[in-house]
Amino acid sequence: MDTETEKLKQARDEFVAQWGALGTQWGINRTMAQIHALLMTAPESLTTDEVMEELEISRGNAHSNIKELVAWGLIRSVVKKGERREFFEAEKDVWQIFTIVARERKRREIDPALAILNRCAEESEGIATPEGKAFHAQMRSLEDFVSFASKMSDRISLMKHGFALQMAAKLLG
Amino acid sequence: MDTETEKLKQARDEFVAQWGALGTQWGINRTMAQIHALLMTAPESLTTDEVMEELEISRGNAHSNIKELVAWGLIRSVVKKGERREFFEAEKDVWQIFTIVARERKRREIDPALAILNRCAEESEGIATPEGKAFHAQMRSLEDFVSFASKMSDRISLMKHGFALQMAAKLLG
DNA sequence: CTGATTTTTCAGTATTTACTGAAAACCGTG
DNA sequence: CACGGTTTTCAGTAAATACTGAAAAATCAG
Structure with a gap:
């Protein structure tokens, strides 16, 4: 293996390892982030x-995290003619990746928060004490x-990349 | 205790419990989120x-999570004349809460990602193979x-609440 | 239908993260 | 500067989360 290929391998390995560590901070498990980086x-x-071998992880672990990534839409399975096993490839468009992650986070973080706030606001609707009114107002806000x-x-997720960028340029400019 | 006060207590307890559960999804530990909700x-x-008693948690747990919330800026300690112990109160302005959380997430999620990407982009700078070029381009994008x-x-965090809202109204309109 | 290959499941285990409780350090007051 | 109240630390433990490996189920070619 020549020097250039060696250097690339090193850089890529580092990316996979670090991206995995970063995943933890993002509330994504290490393996899932690593597989994503790898693909x-x-x-x-x-x-x-190949994923198992590259990352030195068990079949079960590889399998479940691949499935999860497919469910998110961050990777997809591709069929190769004459091949019985599944192959996987990653979505590479950054805007696409961003909207997928945003959608998932909204589902896990925003929607449940809304449900709670709505419920607590309803439940405290008619309470006439000052504390009750304050609590209700807080829930509503x-x-x-x-x-x-x-x-x-x-709204942002539905935009085309170019349009969002343009919008943002105005905001930043 | 009259019915109204009882109902309020119930609603509030539910909010604290649920917000705590939600915290987990946000990568914030349960107790920290509960204390925040309580305050x-x-x-x-x-x-x-009082926090210990209300949430039925140990002193150590209460202490460290209160400290963490103070470090974030989501709560602050207040001194009461004639009182030796510390009292704590929460920031209640939603825009303020939002910018604090955004700042913290940026610190934990965005900044490290940038560091990794930058490093991997640098490391793969001059590699002339097609794979090397593709990798480098991916890192850069x-x-x-x-x-x-x-x-x-x-930029958004620095805005005044009203201005951000106005901006957004245009975007949503 | 059979046997080989590939995917899926899951009980058991390991790792990581959070919490307890008690002891130590700190701090203001007399 | 000694004492009681208060805060801080941290070793040990509990709970949550992630991973392994092997067995079961599914899939497909002949």
């Missing part, structure tokens, strides 16, 4: 066995804000 | 002992996007 930087689609953030997130 | 909806500032997101986040 994002793979020239060709990979099989489960949180609800309003989170609901607003939720709508914004949806 | 956000407290009519008066509370002592460590991820870096560009994350760096852009980082700047956006900063």
Whole structure:
């Protein structure tokens, strides 16, 4: 193996390892983030066995995290003619990745928060004591804000990359 | 205790419990989120002992999570004349809460990602093989996007609530 | 239908993260 | 500067989360 290929391998390995560590901070498990990094930087689609070997993880672990990534839409399975096993490749478009992650986070973080706030606001609706009114007002203001953030997130995700960028340029400029 | 006060207590307890559960999804530990919820909806500032009692947690746990919340800026300690112990109260302004959480997430999630991407982009700078070029390009495009997101986040956090809202209204309209 | 290959499941185990409780350090007051 | 109240630390333990490996189920070619 020549020096250049060696250097690339090193850089890629580092990326996979570090991206995995970062995943933890993002509330994504290490392995899932590593597989994602591996596939994002793979020239060709990979099989489960290749993923297992590359990351030195068990079949069960590889399998479940691959499934999870497919469920998210961050990777997809591809069929190769004459091949019985599944191959996987990653979505590489950054805007696409961003919208997928945003959608997933909204589902896990924003939507449940909204549900709680709405319920607590309802439950405290008619309470006439000063404390009751204060609590209700607080729930409503949180609800309003989170609901607003939720709508914004949806709206931005639906944009085309170019349009969002343009929008943002105005905001930054 | 009359019915109204009882109902309020129930609603508030539910909020604290649920917000705690939600915290987990947000990568914040349960107790920290519960203490935050408790203080956000407290009519008066509370002592460590009151937090311990209300949430039925140990002193050590209460202490360290209160400290963490203070470090984030989501709660602050207040001194009461004639009182030796510390009291704590929560930041209640939603925009303020939002910017604090955004800042913290940026620190934990965006900044490290940028560091990794930058490093891997540098390391793969001069590699002339097609794979090397592809890898480098991928790192750069991820870096560009994350760096852009980082700047956006900063910019929005610096806005006044009203201005951000106005901006967003245009976007949503 | 059979046998080989591939995928899926899951009980058991390991690792990571959070919490307890008690002891130590700190701090203001008399 | 000694004492009681208060805060801080941290070793040990509990709980949550992730991973392994082997067995079961599914899939497919002949």
